[in-house]
Amino acid sequence: MATSLASQEGNNFEVSNEKEEEEQGNPQRASEKINELFSTLPKGKGWWAEHLFHYQGFWLSNRALEGLLLIQDNFKPQPSDIFLANTPKSGSTWLKALLFSIVNLSRYDFSSHPLLNTPPRDIFPFLDFYFQQNKPISDIESLPSPRLFSSHLPYNLFPKSITASGCRFVSIWRDPKDVFVSQWHFMKKLRSKELPAVSMEEAFDLFCKGVSHYGPLWDHMSGYWKASLESPEKILMLKYEDMKREPLVQVKRLAEFLGQPFSIEEENKGVVQEIINLCSFDSLRNLQVNKTRDGPSNEGRPVKNPDFFRKGEVGDWKNHLVAEMAEYIDQIIKDRLCGGGLASGFCP
Numbered sequence: 579m580a581t582s583l584a585s586q587e588g589n590n591f592e593v594s595n596e597k598e599e600e601e602q603g604n605p606q607r608a609s610e611k612i613n614e615l616f617s618t619l620p621k622g623k624g625w626w627a628e629h630l631f632h633y634q635g636f637w638l639s640n641r642a643l644e645g646l647l648l649i650q651d652n653f654k655p656q657p658s659d660i661f662l663a664n665t666p667k668s669g670s671t672w673l674k675a676l677l678f679s680i681v682n683l684s685r686y687d688f689s690s691h692p693l694l695n696t697p698p699r700d701i702f703p704f705l706d707f708y709f710q711q712n713k714p715i716s717d718i719e720s721l722p723s724p725r726l727f728s729s730h731l732p733y734n735l736f737p738k739s740i741t742a743s744g745c746r747f748v749s750i751w752r753d754p755k756d757v758f759v760s761q762w763h764f765m766k767k768l769r770s771k772e773l774p775a776v777s778m779e780e781a782f783d784l785f786c787k788g789v790s791h792y793g794p795l796w797d798h799m800s801g802y803w804k805a806s807l808e809s810p811e812k813i814l815m816l817k818y819e820d821m822k823r824e825p826l827v828q829v830k831r832l833a834e835f836l837g838q839p840f841s842i843e844e845e846n847k848g849v850v851q852e853i854i855n856l857c858s859f860d861s862l863r864n865l866q867v868n869k870t871r872d873g874p875s876n877e878g879r880p881v882k883n884p885d886f887f888r889k890g891e892v893g894d895w896k897n898h899l900v901a902e903m904a905e906y907i908d909q910i911i912k913d914r915l916c917g918g919g920l921a922s923g924f925c926p
């Protein structure tokens with residue numbers, strides 16, 4: 579368990595072996611330490627959780643923060659690992675399906691592909707909550723290489739042991755206005771009915787102050803963007819809107835980055851288009867496994883498989899935000915992200 583929380587520096591939780599053993603042998607004390615940490619952190623209003631905690635510049639739910647501490651202590655990176663990491667509702671479901679299909683191209687046939695009966699959210703592990711599910715570590719240690727993981731953690735919160743391990747990151751950006759609208763709809767599904775509802779105006783206000791799950795969004799984006807400029811071979815930034823506009827180009831780009839470029843024969847056989855079709859919004863959404871709210875993959879989970887497929891469009895914000903709200907978000911992005919040429923390809 580993460581123990582020396584008071585002495586954390588940057589991303590590293592320095593824990594002496596002696597202390598670690600002491601805490602590992604005393605889970606109650608370790609969880610007291612986590613509670614102690616929560617009590618020291620500034621608190622904000624949560625969207626789907628009751629509260630968010632301000633931790634090293636970002637707003638995390640207690641579950642996400644506990645998950646991070648568990649990752650710090652338990653996750654052993656391999657240099658070949660690939661992380662899909664982005665803010666919630668930016669397109670992870672789509673990217674999960676694409677990443678899995680590309681990496682496993684030689685392993686599966688399109689006619690009997692695992693994605694036909696596995697929801698993308700379960701096609702590879704979501705690291706942030708993995709260690710809270712009491713699954714054996716051997717489950718992820720024995721995954722075939724390259725292992726795939728998804729996460730919503732900001733780059734700066736990833737343990738150094740991971741970012742320095744040589745592993746690769748794929749991050750997808752989406753117009754923050756569409757992210758906001760998508761998060762808002764997701765909250766309505768996920769927020770406990772026992773908690774007071776959050777109006778769209780209130781959510782908008784929180785979002786613009788940076789108080790959203792894993793927010794501020796712009797700091798999350800700039801963390802990956804800066805890292806991708808420093809190490810383009812290790813960090814790839816994709817844009818949801820580009821993927822929609824030119825899927826062929828972007829999927830090929832992704833495959834190249836993953837070190838698995840399509841061969842001429844594969845391209846001629848239409849393999850790239852097959853992957854795009856399999857992972858498209860309509861195709862995934864219409865699969866029985868992604869349509870049903872029952873079944874083992876939904877059991878005990880507050881958010882069901884169909885909730886990950888809403889509209890899948892670019893610009894749905896126009897149906898929800900008045901012009902002033904849209905301009906307000908654009909201005910924040912210009913001020914906070916676009917200065918100095920940073921992320922110029924994304925500026926509104």
Ligand code: A3P
Binds near residue numbers: 669756
């Ligand atoms: P909307 O709420 O705007 O429809 P995430 O996967 O990161 O949770 O993001 C969810 C958003 O991606 C939702 O956006 C969802 O509809 C959309 N989405 C899910 N699967 C998609 C796909 N295959 N292609 C495009 N968009 C997809």
